[in-house]
Amino acid sequence: MKKFRFMPTEEPFFDLFDDIAKVLVEAAKCLHELTTDYSLCDTNTRILRQMEKSLDCATDSICQRLNDSFVTPIDREDIHALASCMDDVLDYIEASADRMKLYGVDKPREEAAELAAILIESTKQIRDGVHGLSHFRDIDAILTPCVEINKLENQADQVQRMALRRLFREEKRPLEIAKWMEIFGRLEKATDKCEDVANVLESIVVKNA
Amino acid sequence: MEHDADEVAHGIMNKLNMTFVTPLDREDIHALTCALDDIMDFIEAAVDRMALYEVAKPTEEAIKLCNILVQATEQTVKAVYGLRDLKKPEPVREACVAINRLENEGDQANRMALSKLFQMHDEPIEALKWREIYDQIETAIDECEDVADIIESVLLKSA
Numbered sequence: 096m097k098k099f100r101f102m103p104t105e106e107p108f109f110d111l112f113d114d115i116a117k118v119l120v121e122a123a124k125c126l127h128e129l130t131t132d133y134s135l136c137d138t139n140t141r142i143l144r145q146m147e148k149s150l151d152c153a154t155d156s157i158c159q160r161l162n163d164s165f166v167t168p169i170d171r172e173d174i175h176a177l178a179s180c181m182d183d184v185l186d187y188i189e190a191s192a193d194r195m196k197l198y199g200v201d202k203p204r205e206e207a208a209e210l211a212a213i214l215i216e217s218t219k220q221i222r223d224g225v226h227g228l229s230h231f232r233d234i235d236a237i238l239t240p241c242v243e244i245n246k247l248e249n250q251a252d253q254v255q256r257m258a259l260r261r262l263f264r265e266e267k268r269p270l271e272i273a274k275w276m277e278i279f280g281r282l283e284k285a286t287d288k289c290e291d292v293a294n295v296l297e298s299i300v301v302k303n304a
Numbered sequence: 305m306e307h308d309a310d311e312v313a314h315g316i317m318n319k320l321n322m323t324f325v326t327p328l329d330r331e332d333i334h335a336l337t338c339a340l341d342d343i344m345d346f347i348e349a350a351v352d353r354m355a356l357y358e359v360a361k362p363t364e365e366a367i368k369l370c371n372i373l374v375q376a377t378e379q380t381v382k383a384v385y386g387l388r389d390l391k392k393p394e395p396v397r398e399a400c401v402a403i404n405r406l407e408n409e410g411d412q413a414n415r416m417a418l419s420k421l422f423q424m425h426d427e428p429i430e431a432l433k434w435r436e437i438y439d440q441i442e443t444a445i446d447e448c449e450d451v452a453d454i455i456e457s458v459l460l461k462s463a
Contacts, residue, residue: 234321252349260356269428276432294338297317301330304321 107160108168109229115153115181116222122146122188123218127211129192130203140196143189150185154178169228173299180292181221187285188214191278198274206258210251210282217247217289224296234300241293251286255279309344313337328387332458339450340384343377346444350437357433365417366434369441372413376406376448383455390462396455403452410445414438 122143129139157178161171191211195203220240227236258279266272316337320330328336354362362370379402386396417438421431 256352256356259353263357263429263433269432272429273432276436294334298331298334301317301320301334304330 108157108174109226111153111157111160112177112181112225112228113222115150115178116218116225118146118150118153119181119184119188119218120215120222122185123211123214126188126192127208127215129195130208130211133202136192136196140189140192143192147185147189150182154182169299170302173295173302176295177225177292177299180288180295181225183288184218184221184285184292187281187288191281191285194274194278194281198278200271200274200278204258204262204275206254206261207278207282209254210258210279210286213247213251213254214282214285214289217244217251217286220244220247221289221292224293228296228299231303234304237296237300241297244289244293248286248290251283255283306344306348309341313341328458329461332454332461335454336384336451336458339447339454340380343380343444343447343451346440346447347373350440350444353433353437353440357437359430359433359437363417363434365413365420366437366441369410369413369417369438369445372406372410373441373445373448376403376410376445379403379406380448380451383452387455387458390459393459393463396459400452400456400459403448407445407449410442414442 125139125142125146129135157174161167161174167174191207195207220243224237224240224244227233227240230236259276262272262275262279266275316333320326320333326333354366379399383396383399383403386393386399390396418435421434421438424431
């Protein structure tokens with residue numbers, strides 16, 4: 096059985112994915128900055144909302160291109176899955192920041208900054224893994240970041256656990272507990288979404304191996 | 305157990321990348337592996353939260369949800385085992401139907417549990433703890449349904 100792969104040399108899809116991945120890294124940095132300097136809360140939540148909009152546009156143009164293209168470098172459904180998973184990462188990053196502002200928390204708890212720092216790492220790994228798609232021969236360039244993303248997700252789980260333990264031990268106001276349970280939950284979910292991106296990347300490798 | 309499951313999942317992935325001919329589509333094997341691993345993760349998370357939040361003892365509702373989860377995982381085992389012999393899809397299909405039914409039961413049980421939980425006004429912090437624990441168990445049952453969905457799509461392809 097011979098396998099044919101038709102991979103056009105110039106591929107706008109890969110450039111678009113690179114662009115989205117870069118936005119994710121910026122978003123994670125923006126969230127982290129907010130958790131360490133809470134005076135930036137208003138500014139950074141606004142920036143994150145703009146990023147979310149610009150990413151929606153990028154996702155739209157991927158879908159547009161997908162409808163216009165006859166030959167795609169990877170399966171159409173994978174392109175779609177990848178775009179929507181990456182979009183989810185940003186949604187949860189934005190939602191985490193938004194909830195802090197919305198609930199009017201006094202100041203971010205320490206673990207929020209820790210989780211945001213993990214998100215910076217995870218999004219950088221996404222950026223590298225996604226970039227690996229454009230030169231498909233070296234599958235390790237895609238798979239190694241995926242392994243890292245999985246590790247980071249486990250780390251985030253641990254940080255969230257410790258955060259919750261401390262929250263329930265130290266905080267006695269039920270509403271504050273409820274607010275932070277949700278914020279930590281969203282931060283952790285953002286790292287889960289990074290793992291979903293890794294799963295899509297892995298599945299693309301698996302299919303084309 | 306969670307680490308064991310991770311190891312097995314990792315082993316499957318390695319095998320997958322080295323094997324040319326696979327019994328099921330490669331992407332289905334990958335999806336199935338991820339979904340099974342997710343069940344384990346949520347079971348572990350539910351138990352972990354109980355320990356973390358230092359709850360006094362499991363509520364009746366938690367036990368009920370766990371009973372449903374046990375049945376759902378038993379059916380999951382049946383469905384996965386049945387993949388060996390796709391010429392006889394009936395037992396696999398039955399297991400998938402059972403999982404879907406159990407997922408509905410899980411939803412219902414979670415709803416009842418929450419309603420009871422939020423009627424105990426005097427202990428809001430306990431309510432917050434249990435809401436999350438119920439949610440993790442219920443999500444574990446949902447993940448069994450994800451496995452059933454993948455297996456059903458494999459059946460469709462091979463029909």
